[in-house]
Each structure stands twice: as structure tokens, then as C-alpha cells.
Amino acid sequence: MSIVVTGATGHLGRHVVTQLLEKVPAEQITAVVRDEAKAADFAAKGVKIAVANYNAPETFDGLFAAGDKVLLISGNEFDKGRPAQHKVVIDAAKAAGVALLAYTSAPGSLHASLVDDHRATEEALLASGLPYTLLRNGWYHENYTENLAPVLEHNAVVTAAGEGRVSSASRADYAAAAAAVLTGEGHENQTYELGGDVAWGFAEYAAEIAAQTGKDIAYNSVPGEVLQGILTGAGVPELFAGILVEVDASIAKGELVVDSGDLSRLTGRPTSPISEAVAAALKG
Numbered sequence: 001m002s003i004v005v006t007g008a009t010g011h012l013g014r015h016v017v018t019q020l021l022e023k024v025p026a027e028q029i030t031a032v033v034r035d036e037a038k039a040a041d042f043a044a045k046g047v048k049i050a051v052a053n054y055n056a057p058e059t060f061d062g063l064f065a066a067g068d069k070v071l072l073i074s075g076n077e078f079d080k081g082r083p084a085q086h087k088v089v090i091d092a093a094k095a096a097g098v099a100l101l102a103y104t105s106a107p108g109s110l111h112a113s114l115v116d117d118h119r120a121t122e123e124a125l126l127a128s129g130l131p132y133t134l135l136r137n138g139w140y141h142e143n144y145t146e147n148l149a150p151v152l153e154h155n156a157v158v159t160a161a162g163e164g165r166v167s168s169a170s171r172a173d174y175a176a177a178a179a180a181v182l183t184g185e186g187h188e189n190q191t192y193e194l195g196g197d198v199a200w201g202f203a204e205y206a207a208e209i210a211a212q213t214g215k216d217i218a219y220n221s222v223p224g225e226v227l228q229g230i231l232t233g234a235g236v237p238e239l240f241a242g243i244l245v246e247v248d249a250s251i252a253k254g255e256l257v258v259d260s261g262d263l264s265r266l267t268g269r270p271t272s273p274i275s276e277a278v279a280a281a282l283k284g
Contacts, residue, residue: 001068001069001099002028002029002030002048002068002069003020003028003029003030003068003070003182003183004029004030004032004050004063004068004069004070004071004098005017005020005029005030005031005070006032006052006054006070006071006089007032007033007073007074007075008031008033008039008042008073009031009033009034009038009039009042010073010076011142011171012073012171012174012175012178013073015171015172016071016073016175016178016179016182017029017031017047018175019172019175019176020179020182021045021047023179023183024183025046026046027047027048029042029047029048030048030049030063030068031047031048031049031050032050032051033049033051033052034051034052034053035051036051050063054075054077054085054088055077057091060088060089061092062096063096064092064093064095064096065098066096066097066098066099067097067098067099068093068096068098068099069099069100069101069102069182070093070098070100070101070102071102071103071178071182072086072089072093072102072103072104072121074103074104074105074117074118082117082121083120083121083124086103086117086121087121089101090125090128090130091128093128094128094129098130099131100130100131100132100133100182100188101125101128101130101131101132101133102132102133102134102135102178102181102187103121103122103125103132103133103135104135104137104174105118105119105122105134105136105137106118106136107137107193107195107256107258109254109256109257109258110247110250110255111255112243112246112247112249112250112255113246114243114246114247122134131188132188133181133187133188133189134190134191135174135177135178135181135192135194136191136192136193136194137174137194138166138167138168138169138194138195138196138256138263139167139168139195139256140168140170140174141168141169141170141171141196141272142170142171142277144168144205144274144277145274145280145281146281148278148281148282150234151206151209151217152209152213152215155215155216155217155218156217156218156219157202157205157206157209157217157219157220158220158221158222158227159202159219159220159221159222159248159251160221160222160223160224160227160245160248160249160252161202161221161248161249161251161252162221162251162252163201163221163252164201164202164248164251164252164253164256165199165200165251165254165256165257166199166200166201166251166256166257167195167196167197167256167257167259168195168200168256168274169194169196169271169272170272170276170277172272173196173271173272174194174263176266176267176269177194177263177266180266180267180268181266192262192263192266193258193260193262194258194260194263194266195256195257195259195260195262195263195271196258196263196271196272196273196274197261197263197264197270197271198271198273198274199257199259200274202219202221205219205274206218206219208274208275208278209278212278212279212282213282224246224248224249225245227244227245227248228242231244231245
């Protein structure tokens with residue numbers, strides 16, 4: 001029996017594999033990657049490496065075995081039909097008779113079009129008859145803190161989210177939940193709504209950056225079309241800029257406040273505060 005992680009060299013996947021290595025022997029972990037070279041550090045620790053691509057179904061032939069536990073990390077190719085990509089993994093897992101397929105989805109409270117791919121994948125997973133776990137991950141701290149450069153350049157946090165709040169958590173927090181599910185028992189056919197323990201607003205976020213940098217950081221909430229122009233002007237592809245603007249509209253409606261407590265229950269510890277992610281980002 002292996003614990004198999006797809007997208008294992010991505011931002012979240014790396015955290016998951018690293019945390020699995022603290023729980024199980026390396027030889028029980030299989031990291032599925034597109035580029036073997038990027039997984040050299042995992043291979044050096046004894047992790048099995050499998051090369052496969054969501055866009056090439058044949059690369060998943062024989063990759064899984066009966067009894068495996070699989071983490072399907074959602075793809076990030078928004079323009080390539082993610083549900084069909086994910087179904088490649090689901091079909092291969094079903095053919096092999098895996099014991100569990102966990103999928104990183106989006107909160108049930110979120111209604112932006114970003115979630116359409118996730119809901120379609122959830123439907124395919126439930127229709128497969130496989131034992132499943134839906135890890136409905138909320139927003140990541142890093143979605144914001146990895147983009148501090150323009151904030152520090154212009155001394156302003158700019159969103160179209162108004163007074164909306166976000167229950168974000170760190171990638172490491174979400175990875176810990178995935179590792180707990182993959183190494184634990186009793187998670188079959190469960191849906192977990194995952195988010196940080198403390199919801200925060202963007203005025204607070206701006207104040208936190210100000211406190212840590214000594215700069216005067218303002219919070220400017222702008223109309224969605226203004227933010228769209230700012231993002232595309234900064235080189236963000238129009239499709240992705242539109243997704244970000246739509247998510248801000250959802251935040252304004254309270255759709256990214258996740259107060260289930262599932263994340264800290266799964267990990268057995270409080271989620272990390274946004275202040276820690278800001279500090280880590282500022283250290284570079």
C-alpha cells in the first residue's frame with residue numbers, strides 16, 4: 001500500500017509530501033510529478049517517484065495499486081478543462097481499486113465560477129463509487145503574502161472585497177490536514193470544510209503589514225472593473241484576473257468565511273495566523 005500524492009512538486013504538494021515523511025517511511029510514499037528532476041530531493045529521501053501528466057491519461061496506467069490512498073491535488077491549468085484532467089486520475093484510481101481518493105476542492109460556501117471545476121470533479125468522484133474524502137480548502141495566506149511587492153511599492157492593499165473577511169490558513173496547515181487524512185482512519189466518504197480559525201479583513205491585513213514594516217499602508221477597496229484593469233495592467237492574464245475579481249466579490253459577500261473548525265480538528269492544533277505568513281514573506 002502506497003500513499004500517492006499527485007502534483008507533488010507544486011506549492012501544496014511539497015508541503016504534503018514533507019509532512020507525510022514525518023509520519024510514515026519514505027518508501028510508502030509515491031510522488032506523482034511531471035518533471036522528475038524537480039523531485040530529486042524527495043527521491044534522495046527514498047520517496048518513490050512516478051512521472052505522469054493529467055493531460056496524458058496513458059501515463060496513469062498502472063500507476064495506482066489496490067489499497068493505495070491517493071491525494072488528487074487539483075490542477076492549475078484553468079484553460080485546459082480541469083474536470084476532465086481530474087477524471088483521468090479518478091478513472092485510473094477506480095480501475096486499480098484504491099482504498100481512498102482525497103481531493104483538494106473549494107469551500108461549499110463559495111459560489112464564484114472558480115468552484116465550477118471543483119464541483120464537477122466532486123460529482124465525478126462521487127459517481128465513481130470510490131471511497132472519497134473532500135478536502136474543501138479555503139483560501140491560502142500565501143495567495144496574498146506572496147504578492148507583497150506591489151503592496152510595499154504603492155503602500156496600499158487594493159482589493160474589490162470591501163469589508164469582507166477571509167478565513168485563510170497557511171499551505172502547511174492545509175497540507176497537515178491532508179496528511180492526517182492519508183495516514184489516519186475513518187475519513188472515508190467525508191467532506192471537510194477547511195479554513196483558518198480566525199477570519200480577518202483587509203484593513204486588518206494592511207495594518208499588520210504596516211506594523212511589521214513600519215510603513216504607512218492603506219487599504220483601498222475599489223470596484224471590480226477597476227481592479228481588473230490594475231491586474232491586467234500589471235501583466236496578469238485576463239482570464240485569471242477575472243477569476244480574482246470574482247473571488248473578491250465573493251469575499252465581500254462573506255463566502256470565504258469558513259467557521260467549521262474542521263481544519264484545526266484534523267491537524268490537532270490551531271491554524272497559523274496571517275501575521276506569521278506576513279513575517280515569513282517579509283523575510284524572503
